[in-house]
Amino acid sequence: MTDTGIGASVKRVEDARFLTGRGSYTDDLEQPNQTYAYILRSPHAHAAITKLDVSAAKAAPGVVAVFTGEDMQVGSIPCGWQVNSKDGEPMKEPEHPPLAKGKVRYVGDQIAVVIAESLAEAKAAAEAIEVDYDIQPAVVDMNKALAGGTLVHDDAPNNLCYDWEIGDAAEVDAAFANAHHISKIDIVNNRVVPNAMEPRAAVGAYDKASGEYTLYTTSQNPHVIRLLMGAFVLQIPEHKLRVVAPDVGGGFGSKIYHYAEEAIVTWAAPKVGRPVKWTAERTESFLTDAHGRDHITHAELALDENGKFLGLKVDTIANMGGYLSTFAPCVPTYLYATLLAGVYTTPLIHANVRAVFTNTTPVDAYRGAGRPEAAYLLERLVDRAAREMGIAQDEIRKRNFIPSDAFPYQTPVALQYDSGDYMATLEKAQGMADVAGFPARKAASEAKGKLRGLGYSTYVEACGIAPSAVVGSLGARAGLFESANVRVNPTGSVTVFTGSHSHGQGHETTFAQLVSDTLGLPLDQIEISHGDTNKVAFGMGTYGSRSLAVGGEALMKAMNKVIDKSKKIAAHVLEAAEADIEFKDGKFTVSGTDKEMAFGEVALTAYVPHNFPHETLEPGLEEQAFYDPMNFTYPGGCHIVEVEIDPDTGVTTIEKVSACDDVGRVINPMIVAGQTHGGLAQGIGQAMLEGCVYDDDGQLITGSYMDYTMPRADDLPSFDTDTAVTLCAHNSLGVKGVGETGAIGSPPAVINAIVDALSGLGVTDMTMPATPEKVWQAIQDAKMPMAAE
């Protein structure tokens, strides 16, 4: 329809602002007369606070106020999702005060806040706070935590948050009894630190005249923060609390959650009578941004003599950290175990998940959230089964794929996939990867003393989170719809208010493309507004690749309402029946005639309604819609990774990444490629580089970029990405989501490729991150005589 519509690789309209330093992030916002907050954090993972004396800090130069947990008597930071144990008991949900009350539970836990005229003075004063700690043993290892002894929370025996299951264990056992072959695997899904480029920040302000609080914060979902903080922690009614999430520099999940600092600065603002600003230093980001992944799993796959999957048994322990973060309980359950069918027809699945408290940073959703853990487990296990049974990697997958004509497909673990064609993405990826040429490339590597391997991953995920009715029945304490408001201005330009939030995704471009395509407007006549609870009616925000599939659909719904209203106006002006009005190419025409009105003329008429029949036609042109999806969406695809290993050093070089994803209809191919690239970098980062390490005392060893390996450009090859689309069957756009595919599909492909490269030496396993030392050590161990066997 327009060259800026659906399917066009429009350059991102927001990038001019970002690339020229004109973005407006929370820390850029200067409030008149603002103060600066510095938070004293626990240096110990587990300790009772036996003395806390802030008197010297209060007297220090420039200090406005110092507050402790005793001063801040407010509600507990709430958890947004309740998971029940298999015996029906609700999960353990310990109190989570914004400032610690008598006990600290991880390194970085908040103890006191110093508010001063400058950040330097606040920091200096914090050093004058006297704290005595009764240091207790730290609970770090999940298995030891479950053995009891030291408790992170006294009201959570054996540090168990919940013990949950899905599927029928007895039926699965019966399938195993008839198996021709059983493959077993032990998996650690390594903990990662999100590392958004912009550290978290929060500014609290209070207007005495109106009684309104304002919180500026680095959030992926400002309305959710307003609800959680306003209703549960600070008891501020929503009409007196404005939450603004302006430009946000990356989230990856870590900026979904309600954090203590948001409550602290909002609560403190009226106490000190001035705005209070807090911005995390990078070390604080490492210590306090909710971490991702951190599962330990044992799984077994039963196969028949043809390599068909008969059943899957999974036993997972998931780390919750020191407190329950906002969505933590649902990640290893409803976003993980429900994906254990993967792209396969496995008829029987049982999974048991125990969530555990430890004296570590809280763990929550991180790009992919549960689905990468499921895909990693399955794809490693399928790879192993293929090797054990002597079936080719693509062949075992093809034998077990859900066929493309079997949709809608009901899995044994609750989800119903609406569409997909796993054979198509596999075959296209194989072509991209030149799998046929691999033996020659392997021989060439071997000729120069190198090892070469090829690894597959075929995955599906659940996005577009999510149908409110479904998630409500699974324990979500929120609905997961989305809202959109389309305001047609009198001169025909359009302002869209969306509840989705962009923190790198490019909504200002893709959402505008939807408008351009639907209403026939050029992009410069369209403004996408988001991130302010005083502008946007409501919003559940952006995570779980939901913006387009839920927020985009809400926008389509609102635009359809605008078109309907416009037809009424055009019918009135053109003196025709409403049913005879057609809208096409930005014009309303009376069918079969040459009578027409441009969109802009209709807009102007709507606001200059000199002769409207007011009984049947209201002035104005602005429509609001809420959209609640029918189902999750199910992106999927195939990633093929090729590696070369230097056996002298263990250095693994990623030679080729071929990712063919089915993300549903593509609105902007360039942005889809960009999202895939970013996801691949994070997935490969987890597989090869990133590993969060705590010592036995609960100290974060990888607390800076000196020790935590972030992927750099030279760690990665050029990516070969493409799509093979099947449309989502239950939304009008046919879109599925792309935000997480790269991070979900790539880790198992990387590790499978490394195992493939080393398989000639007899190596069968590799853990993430596959560092040079681990690869080298695996080679050394394989060379040792098999004395122990």
Place this chain on the structure above:
Amino acid sequence: MYDFNYYKPGSLADAASALAGAEDGKIVAGGMTLIPTMKQRLAQPSDLIDLAAVGDLKGISSDGSSVTIGAMTTHAEVAGSSDVQLVIPALAAVAEGIGDPQVRNCGTIGGSVANNDPAADYPAACLALNATIVTNKGEYSADDFFTGMFDTALDEDEILTAVKFPKPDKAAYMKFPNPASRYAMVGVCVAQTGGAARVAVTGAGQDGVFRASEMEAALASNFAPEALDGISVSADDLNSDIHASAEYRAHLIGVMAKRAVAAA
């Protein structure tokens, strides 16, 4: 960062007296390690004496058989110097591989050598190339200068002014970077001069940079990678951390040494 006094003297003599007069003075020679440490409040010097305005300390001179580099010469200047590239190309390569462009344009050879970070590159180059460390009080051979992790022969009020490198017949440096920090996890610099060979290892030793004498003996008689076959460095005195065990570092020393010899 804590408060401190800042001086920017215009001469070496003024710098020396400012250092001598300070309670806990620190020289700033680029500040690539010191400033981040101060920002993290891990260092609290009373006085900073910035050598940036001491013009005599900057620059590279060569007489064809050696190169002398002023202490305040940046890594980028060393890497880009036609004199260094001509006389000791391995040294230019070492400088080219330090940190990132920002570090290479601020950090200096004097700052790096005086700091003697156990994972820095220059100490290995100094030791393998048998450099002479020149100060405002005298001279040290590299063998005498590096006395342990973050420790040198410098007196508290002594200022490093230049490093003098004799031209080797052959030299090369091979670094295995720490995947996170990109500092040397193991870096090996080898040099052959006349009949002698020197092998210096950084990033691996518990006491900082050291010479691998068994390798040197083997290379003295045959400066070829295969001369190092069968020679292993003991893991006993090597670092072990989350990135590499002592055993892995010991192994990498052998691999990097061979590759350095091959590249020399």
